[in-house]
């Protein structure tokens with residue numbers, strides 16, 4: 044059912060105002076086959092938790108609400124669990140744990156939907172969704188049919204996938220309808236992330252439930268609940284620089300947190316850089332950087348897209364001037 048001039052303020056966790064000229068809620072993959080959808084300039088909306096709405100959108104917003112969670116298959120080594128694109132991510136993770144299928148516990152309490160998880164390859168506390176994704180189904184608007192992607196097809200990287208690499212998340216070429224996760228029966232806890240290890244201290248052999256609970260406690264402590272303080276999680280990627288750049292920075296800033304990558308490059312902590320640049324808890328107009336985690340940009344009330352862009356640019360400029368590092372935003376701008 045197509046609606047016109049729909050207010051999207053409640054559809055994005057930064058609570059930015061804006062209208063969609065046309066809007067349809069999608070409850071089944073069949074609805075995507077409407078030729079009118081293929082002809083329109085589209086934006087595929089999930090939970091709106093990685094979105095900066097810069098104003099009104101003069102196109103068609105397809106709000107993905109396809110439900111469903113099921114055991115799609117099982118072999119000697121793993122359970123294959125499918126989520127409809129519109130399933131709430133955290134609820135889905137908690138359901139898999141309750142069923143006795145561990146493997147996604149480190150990703151508890153991440154906002155958004157299951158269908159959006161592959162696009163930026165959500166990750167936290169030492170695990171990325173792409174490590175557990177087996178395959179997914181997406182509607183291809185240019186071919187007018189459903190197509191399957193294997194994990195390899197998705198080309199997952201840090202906060203990255205083929206959907207971003209090819210610009211399909213912006214052009215609306217594909218709408219992911221369902222995602223299947225491969226959860227190995229030989230479960231092993233992922234507890235290497237320093238904060239998580241500390242939170243689990245004293246739990247000698249943590250269960251998946253213990254890990255999920257620890258992750259939920261950590262996130263509640265550090266990250267603002269979008270219902271209370273509108274935000275879109277980490278606002279910038281952690282920048283990855285070459286080894287020489289990291290060495291040079293370390294010489295001047297001995298406390299610089301750094302995470303060596305498999306390819307020899309070094310990931311830096313954007314939150315630390317922003318914090319050191321004096322932005323932790325600082326506002327510019329109605330938009331600031333959160334006082335408990337400087338990487339999270341928050342709407343203090345009444346912000347518009349332009350206010351977000353202003354604070355974003357000011358933070359980028361200060362970090363660049365101080366450290367010579369360019370920060371890139373994580374959310375999608377519409």
Ligand code: EPU
Pocket residue numbers: 166167168169236238275276277278279280281300312313314315316318323335336337338373
């Ligand atoms: N730090 C500061 N000041 C701050 C924030 C962080 O000094 O204000 C330092 C911390 O002390 C630590 C380092 O920066 O040494 C890294 O901080 P943290 O462990 O909190 O994680 P992060 O790198 O800031 C990333 C993800 C989060 C994810 C956490 C946990 C990105 C862009 N962000 O944050 O993801 O929850 O690790 O794994 O990779 C998200 O993407 O929306 C998100 C919340």
